[in-house]
Amino acid sequence: MPARRKRRVRRSAAEAQQLILDAAEKRLREGGPEAIRLQDIARDVGISHPAILHHFASRDGLTQALERRAMTRLEAELVEAISSQPARGEAVVDVIERAFATLGDAGHARMLAWRVLQVASPDPEAQQRLLRALADLVHARRVELAQSERRPPPSEQDTEFVVRLAAAAMLGDGIFAPFLDASFGRANNPARQRRFREWFARLLAAHTGVSS
Amino acid sequence: MPARRKRRVRRSAAEAQQLILDAAEKRLREGGPEAIRLQDIARDVGISHPAILHHFASRDGLTQALERRAMTRLEAELVEAISSQPARGEAVVDVIERAFATLGDAGHARMLAWRVLQVASPDPEAQQRLLRALADLVHARRVELAQSERRPPPSEQDTEFVVRLAAAAMLGDGIFAPFLDASFGRANNPARQRRFREWFARLLAAHTGVSS
DNA sequence: ATCGATACTGACAATATTGTCAATAGGCGA
DNA sequence: TCGCCTATTGACAATATTGTCAGTATCGAT
Helix, strand or coil: CCCCCCCCCCCCCCHHHHHHHHHHHHHHHHCHHHHHCCCHHHHHHHHCHHHHHHHCCHHHHHHHHHHHHHHHHHHHHHHHHHCCCCCCCHHHHHHHHHHHHHHHCCHHHHHHHHHHHHHHCCCHCCCCHHHHHHHHHHHHHHHHHHHHHCCCCHHHHHHHHHHHHHHHHHHHHHHHHHHHHHCCCCCHHHHHHHHHHHHHHHHHHHHHHCCC | CCCCCCCCCCCHHHHHHHHHHHHHHHHHHHHHHHHHHHHHHHHHCCHHHHHHHHHCCCHHHHHHHHHHHHHHHHHHHHHHHHCCCCCCHHHHHHHHHHHHHHHHHHCHHHHHHHHHHHHCCCHHHCCCHCCCCCCCCHHHHHHHHHCCCCCCCCCHHHHHHHHHHHHHHHHHHHHHHHHHHHHHCCCHHHHHHHHHHHHHHHHHHHHCCCCC
């Protein structure tokens, strides 16, 4: 039978870029920064490696695009997690749980870590002041709550520290969870992990005076 | 004048390995995993790159030696920080401060992160159960303290969670401190950083019932 | 149906990086 | 002082990876 040539598929630029970024992100998460190799990614997607260069100009362009997309998604998910919750009840636990999931389970912490470890000076363009916005949001809610309960309002510094602790803990846990488990001599245990996250949420709730 | 040849220096094997590891560690901290290149490290030390291969057999051998040394030092410093402190007074603040410094300022968190991000499955050989040992240490002290003050003793899980939070927060802060600062719209500020660490120590002290 | 824009490819170039090897030389003990 | 051990080196090999380029094929627009 005749050797049939492989039909060349042609995608829209946006679609091709999506596929390439997805593959690159997967490799980055699983194998670390050194696993981002054009040839490998191209093979994953099923294209030739110059196609990647066509879309992103250079390897560095690809990594920048990757970083931008990850930051955008992260911000969207965090803002969504915080602003979509009801103001009371199990709000804190839920928000913390979702933030943990976004950073840890979804792999965003690993992406960020790679960026931070690799780039010496953070790109001023990417300064989004995300935590500033979150801290202001949280602080407003704390002040409001304190007023309604006739308690003295917390200091801004205290709220900023709360947010910073949460961010550091979630990022650290997102990267090191398997390492921490092993160092405690524990196997990976989702139930225990959930208990830890709840415990942390209640600790923060107790400190901030918000009902858990 | 006569072109004088560069005199070849000859060090002991241990000394040469020290210098090589120091240079590799510096590059790793400053430039990330991809910055560990034999030629660059050799230039930093002032030797030729085959000398590195002579001492460590391969690039991978070098990175393994680097990891082992970092883990050994980390454990030694943490155990020292915890066990050398007086049992009361400003103990918690001091221990937390030293642990932060070891992980963050000394760059061990970055080293660990690189390892964890790069290696898919943690090396069972390197399982040191360091956190298990620390948690047991802390728990014993908490129980002792609770007894002397006629309070009910804390649960083991609570202590483990305290240690896990501290570890995650310190590791996260050690890696992301510049990023967090930027995201808060703040310049690097050592005084503020110290305040944060103290604040965190007092939060833990309040929760654990230990005097700050 | 034709045409133009461009996503895509194969072959090749340029470069960098790890690793090998034979030869050299510095320090230490006899 | 002599001789051995081995730390060290320069040259080279092998390989991998990014990037270039000219040409092709596909899809949408007219």
